[in-house]
Amino acid sequence: MTENPTWTPAGIDITVPSVARVYDFLLGGAHNFESDRALAGKIEQSMPGVRDVVRLNRSFLRRAVLFMIESGVRQFLDIGSGIPTVGNVHEIAQQADPECRVVYVDKEPVAVRHSTALLAGDDRAVAIQADVCSPREVLGDPAVLSMLDFDRPVGLLNLLLWHFIPDEADPQGLLAAYRNALAPGSFLAITHTTYDSEPDELQEAVHEVRQRSRQQAFPRSYREITALFDGYQLVEPGVVGCAAWRPGGPGDISEDPAANVRLYAGVGRKP
Numbered sequence: 001m002t003e004n005p006t007w008t009p010a011g012i013d014i015t016v017p018s019v020a021r022v023y024d025f026l027l028g029g030a031h032n033f034e035s036d037r038a039l040a041g042k043i044e045q046s047m048p049g050v051r052d053v054v055r056l057n058r059s060f061l062r063r064a065v066l067f068m069i070e071s072g073v074r075q076f077l078d079i080g081s082g083i084p085t086v087g088n089v090h091e092i093a094q095q096a097d098p099e100c101r102v103v104y105v106d107k108e109p110v111a112v113r114h115s116t117a118l119l120a121g122d123d124r125a126v127a128i129q130a131d132v133c134s135p136r137e138v139l140g141d142p143a144v145l146s147m148l149d150f151d152r153p154v155g156l157l158n159l160l161l162w163h164f165i166p167d168e169a170d171p172q173g174l175l176a177a178y179r180n181a182l183a184p185g186s187f188l189a190i191t192h193t194t195y196d197s198e199p200d201e202l203q204e205a206v207h208e209v210r211q212r213s214r215q216q217a218f219p220r221s222y223r224e225i226t227a228l229f230d231g232y233q234l235v236e237p238g239v240v241g242c243a244a245w246r247p248g249g250p251g252d253i254s255e256d257p258a259a260n261v262r263l264y265a266g267v268g269r270k271p
């Protein structure tokens, strides 16, 4: 190992970048390795505005959580939650109402390790390691079952997640399994990369990610991303460029027009 291993779970190969740690680096976090930073550099070469894009994604996360709280939700299931950074779901939610409960789910060990450390002392938030493609495992996890009451509305957060799941894994079928477990009045929030705007830049970035991290990425079209909300009623303004989803202030919009539409974002309500 070439770097401080104290926060590194055993058994991870730090020479292979992980999307969670690359994302952490792009957000200005410290839980990443040289391999992650090298890949982030390549992505920035292909997509110079990428730091703005990930910042806008976090701004959307905040707006979506607060919108759900205003709508009566007090419990959240954040799948593909990533390495904790500023403005984590439990911080946003519990600031609004200390009773809010949050479960973080990620398949990346570093993300889960750091989430668990951050949540020590908070008995209303927990992190588990699991794959979104195993809904039975996620929904049946003892920590999930003890933290969340599935007879009441849940805010399901899937930000920058589904573009890692290929069509062959049946994202719509997986989403249906989660939806079926949720009470009416629950919400789903999604952000997702798309080739609909400036596809060449993104194509290059996706290629770099695949080559270096062995992680495939599958940007989708407006139509395909809208279809992920099957069974939900989209709340206004529907599926839109991330910055156009109920922006609350200048920080929610980039001066770079391309960054504003690089991701699609939407929130749906289960009737």
Ligand SMILES: C[S@@+](CC[C@H](N)C(=O)[O-])C[C@H]1O[C@@H](n2cnc3c(N)ncnc32)[C@H](O)[C@@H]1O
Binding pocket: 019, 020, 023, 057, 058, 061, 079, 080, 081, 082, 083, 105, 106, 107, 108, 111, 130, 131, 132, 133, 158, 159, 160, 161, 164
């Ligand atoms: C780009 S980060 C997004 C983090 C956070 N949702 C956000 O938007 O700020 C994507 C996260 O999804 C996780 N992820 C990717 N594939 C996953 C899977 N199949 N199951 C669970 N998590 C996954 C990665 O480990 C990473 O932490």
